[in-house]
Structure formats: structure tokens, C-alpha cells
Amino acid sequence: LRCSCRRWGGLVQTGGSLRLSCAASGRTFSSYSMGWFRQAPGKEREFVAAISWSGGSTYYADSVKGRFTISRDNAKNTVYLQMNSLKPEDTAVYYCAARFLVDVVIIATAGNYGMDYWGKGTQVTVSS
Numbered sequence: 001l002r003c004s005c006r007r008w009g010g011l012v013q014t015g016g017s018l019r020l021s022c023a024a025s026g027r028t029f030s031s032y033s034m035g036w037f038r039q040a041p042g043k044e045r046e047f048v049a050a051i052s053w054s055g056g057s058t059y060y061a062d063s064v065k066g067r068f069t070i071s072r073d074n075a076k077n078t079v080y081l082q083m084n085s086l087k088p089e090d091t092a093v094y095y096c097a098a099r100f101l102v103d104v105v106i107i108a109t110a111g112n113y114g115m116d117y118w119g120k121g122t123q124v125t126v127s128s
Contacts, residue, residue: 020124032099033100034079036070038094038124039121045112049081050108069081069084093122095118095120096119098117
């Protein structure tokens, strides 16, 4: 499984919206739970959101709950992160990651550890 991130919307101001997508290659995408993580300058990479392999379960970090929405289209091998009401503190490099048949809570609590595949990351900058 290989993940590549795409960003839609370009530079965004505080309060704006942006949509990230992560396209995976391979035939087993629907067997992988997917997560979005981010790393701000000088900080460790942190969990943002996760979605189960079927799309039936989602989990969010408290910092983004109510503003971000994770979704997936297994027919297109793609996972999305819709980000609304963006804040300067959302500025970071965003990564998608995949883990085989795991509960979304495990992805959230394990953080960086345990993910099977990582995308290369895409920069999101929110100007104040």
C-alpha cells in the first residue's frame, strides 16, 4: 500500500477551509483503517483523525473535533480530511497513514506507533 497526499485550496486564512486527500495504491485499501496525523514545527507528530476500514467508525483529536471531518471512498482508494474553521495552530505538515484492520481508537491511542504505511506529507499553512 502506498499513500500520496494532495491538498486542495492552497493557502488559507483563519476561518477558512481546506480539503486534503490521500490516494492509496494497491488492491487491499478497504482492509486498512486510515489516519491523519500532523507535525508542527518544533513539535512531535500528533494524531488528528482516524476512520475504520469500512468507514463506519471515526475518531478525532479533541483539538479538531467539530471542525475536521475524515471520510473515505474505497472505490477510489482515497481518504479525505475536510478541514473547516481553520486556525493558525492547525499549521503543520499533514500525513496520512494506514494500518491493517485495526480499531480507530487504537490508531488514536498508539499515535505514531504501529501504522503500517505513511504518506509523504503535505504542508498546510493557516495565516492569521
